[in-house]
Amino acid sequence: DTAVSQTPKYLVTQMGNDKSIKCEQNLGHDTMYWYKQDSKKFLKIMFSYNNKELIINETVPNRFSPKSPDKAHLNLHINSLELGDSAVYFCASSYGTGQNSPLHFGNGTRLTVT
Amino acid sequence: GESVGLHLPTLSVQEGDNSIINCAYSNSASDYFIWYKQESGKGPQFIIDIRSNMDKRQGQRVTVLLNKTVKHLSLQIAATQPGDSAVYFCAENNAGNMLTFGGGTRLMVKP
Numbered sequence: 001d002t003a004v005s006q007t008p009k010y011l012v013t014q015m016g017n018d019k020s021i022k023c024e025q026n027l028g029h030d031t032m033y034w035y036k037q038d039s040k041k042f043l044k045i046m047f048s049y050n051n052k053e054l055i056i057n058e059t060v061p062n063r064f065s066p067k068s069p070d071k072a073h074l075n076l077h078i079n080s081l082e083l084g085d086s087a088v089y090f091c092a093s094s095y096g097t098g099q100n101s102p103l104h105f106g107n108g109t110r111l112t113v114t
Numbered sequence: 115g116e117s118v119g120l121h122l123p124t125l126s127v128q129e130g131d132n133s134i135i136n137c138a139y140s141n142s143a144s145d146y147f148i149w150y151k152q153e154s155g156k157g158p159q160f161i162i163d164i165r166s167n168m169d170k171r172q173g174q175r176v177t178v179l180l181n182k183t184v185k186h187l188s189l190q191i192a193a194t195q196p197g198d199s200a201v202y203f204c205a206e207n208n209a210g211n212m213l214t215f216g217g218g219t220r221l222m223v224k225p
Contacts, residue, residue, distance in 0.1 A: 004157070041122055041201055043158070043215040056212055090157050099207050100165070102148050105157030 003027050006091045006106040013081055014114055021076045021109045023091030031055075032074035033092040033103060034066060043090070049074050050096075081113045122201065124220040133191040135219045137204030142185060144206035148213070149178060149189045152201045161189070161202075191221075199223045 006023040013019050025032060033056075034046040048056035052068045063079040074091060088110045092103040127133045139147070145166040150158035164171045164178045164187075171178050177190040187204050204216040 041152075041218045043203065043218075045212055045214075048212070092157075100146055102160040102163055103158075103213055104160065105150075107155070107157045 004091055004093055004104050004106040006089075006109055008109060009107065010110050010112075012112045012114065015081055015083060017081050018077070018079045019081060019111070020078070021089055021091075021111075023074050023076070023106060025072055025091075025093040025104070027093055027104060029093035029095055029104070030071050031094050031096060032068065032071070033094075034074065034076050035090040035092060035105075037088040037090060037108070039087070047074075047076075078111075081111075083113050086111055086113045122218055122220045124222060126222045126224060127194050129194060129196060129223050129225050131194055133189075133194045133198070133221060133223075135189045135191075135202050135221065137187040137189075137216045137219075139185050139187060139204065139206045139216070141206060141208040141214075142182075144208045146207040147178070147180060147187055148205045148207075149176075149187075150203045150205060150215075151198075152203065152218075154200075158203060194221075194223050196223050196225060 004025045031050045033048045035043050037043050046060050047066045049068045051071050065077045068074045088108045090108050091106040094103045095101040148163040149161040151161050152158045162173045162176050162178050164180050169180050175192045179188045201218045201220050203218045205213045207213050
């Protein structure tokens with residue numbers, strides 16, 4: 001069974017469109033995250049939710065809006081997509097806030113904006 | 115296919131040799147460190163972690179060393195195998211309860 005699953009795996013869309021990426025974890029973790037990985041493999045945190053509440057919101061454009069309907073799900077909605085949004089987006093989860101337990105990652109969603 | 119990390123440091127080793135991947139971390143207040151392995155097309159996978167009250171921790175074929183004095187972390191892989199080829203990341207958890215990743219090192223294992 002996949003512990004952290006995100007869909008879709010690939011997403012190709014045009015500039016200006018709105019798209020969503022879904023993430024679910026079956027590990028019983030209470031914290032979930034979205035990370036962005038650029039073409040140079042650099043991983044940067046975007047958001048963190050603990051028990052459905054936002055606890056980290058890095059400098060991310062307002063066009064990105066996370067939504068956590070329950071602690072097993074954290075979806076990412078992106079409005080008015082731009083070329084610079086092209087990247088691989090990773091969902092992750094952990095016990096607590098990751099201070100003493102590792103994050104478990106999904107396999108990523110490769111977003112290509114044309 | 116996956117794009118190449120153009121500026122990713124690369125370590126090339128012969129199969130069977132030991133590998134050492136180094137990482138310099140930035141925050142002296144960081145108290146928890148993790149090494150991740152990322153294979154092509156997959157997400158980062160946990161390898162081993164270490165807390166700041168330790169300077170060494172061993173797993174199966176892997177050892178992590180922590181030198182807090184110089185803020186340095188290393189991952190040693192014994193008897194490197196082709197399946198170890200991947201990008202390796204160190205990550206530190208700083209006082210902000212946020213896991214911050216290093217830039218990654220690509221390990222290439224030659225048969």
